[in-house]
Amino acid sequence: xxxxxxxxxxxxxxAGSLPTEAALELFKSLPFEDLGFAKVDHxxxxxxxxxxxIFGEGKSTEQIVAIARRLRDGGHGVLITRxxxxxxxxxxxxxxxxxxxxxxxxxxxxxxxxxxxxRGVIAIAAAGTSDVPVAEEAALTAEFLGQRTERIYDxxxxxxxxxxxxxxxxxQAAVAxxxxxxxxxxxxVVAGLIDRPVIAVPTSIGYGASFGGLAALLAMLNxxxxxxxxxxxxxxxxxxxxxxxxxxxxx
Numbered sequence: 001x002x003x004x005x006x007x008x009x010x011x012x013x014x015a016g017s018l019p020t021e022a023a024l025e026l027f028k029s030l031p032f033e034d035l036g037f038a039k040v041d042h043x044x045x046x047x048x049x050x051x052x053x054i055f056g057e058g059k060s061t062e063q064i065v066a067i068a069r070r071l072r073d074g075g076h077g078v079l080i081t082r083x084x085x086x087x088x089x090x091x092x093x094x095x096x097x098x099x100x101x102x103x104x105x106x107x108x109x110x111x112x113x114x115x116x117x118x119r120g121v122i123a124i125a126a127a128g129t130s131d132v133p134v135a136e137e138a139a140l141t142a143e144f145l146g147q148r149t150e151r152i153y154d155x156x157x158x159x160x161x162x163x164x165x166x167x168x169x170x171x172q173a174a175v176a177x178x179x180x181x182x183x184x185x186x187x188x189v190v191a192g193l194i195d196r197p198v199i200a201v202p203t204s205i206g207y208g209a210s211f212g213g214l215a216a217l218l219a220m221l222n223x224x225x226x227x228x229x230x231x232x233x234x235x236x237x238x239x240x241x242x243x244x245x246x247x248x249x250x251x
């Protein structure tokens with residue numbers, strides 16, 4: 001149940017065009033709907049302005065489909081993260097409204113993509129092409145949540161002149177999400193160039209001593225540049241949610 005839908009129902013009841021009992025029937029799924037294996041949170045967007053999102057890893061195809069259908073039928077947009085290409089085929093066959101992007105392992109429909117909210121643009125910078133899947137998870141999540149985004153990819157510190165070519169674009173952004181693996185240096189450089197919040201996303205990309213992204217995570221946590229906030233390894237989704245909340249608060 002979205003705020004707009006709830007307001008619409010209350011207006012209809014007030015106007016006498018919707019019987020009270022019919023409205024009560026619509027409210028029965030609030031605040032959550034128990035499917036046995038999952039409790040679908042229809043009330044979340046009313047509490048904090050963010051809809052429930054389906055994390056695809058660890059769930060069966062049947063579970064993902066059931067949750068997606070209940071969210072859809074409740075009037076919500078649907079966003080599924082970490083959905084493998086193989087499982088996506090079966091899920092989209094059952095919920096054909098979904099659009100799937102294999103690079104990001106994200107499927108969605110609806111959301112607030114046609115109603116941009118917030119003060120400005122969220123810039124998403126990726127150090128290397130190998131970091132793009134995590135950057136795309138962030139970009140698609142932010143767009144689903146109604147944010148305008150700009151992608152700035154393959155601008156890592158090994159060729160730092162590529163980043164400088166986008167300096168003004170980064171300065172104009174309301175928030176910057178900076179995604180990097182290897183030694184994770186890019187967020188520190190970006191934070192030293194702009195007066196905007198920087199959300200750093202370490203990725204699991206790198207050679208053996210990167211320890212699956214731990215080296216980048218620790219480097220970002222120890223950044224000498226002020227104003228860098230760090231999310232977990234490969235957590236493009238979490239970075240997008242944080243950037244969305246920052247951008248909305250500034251609007």
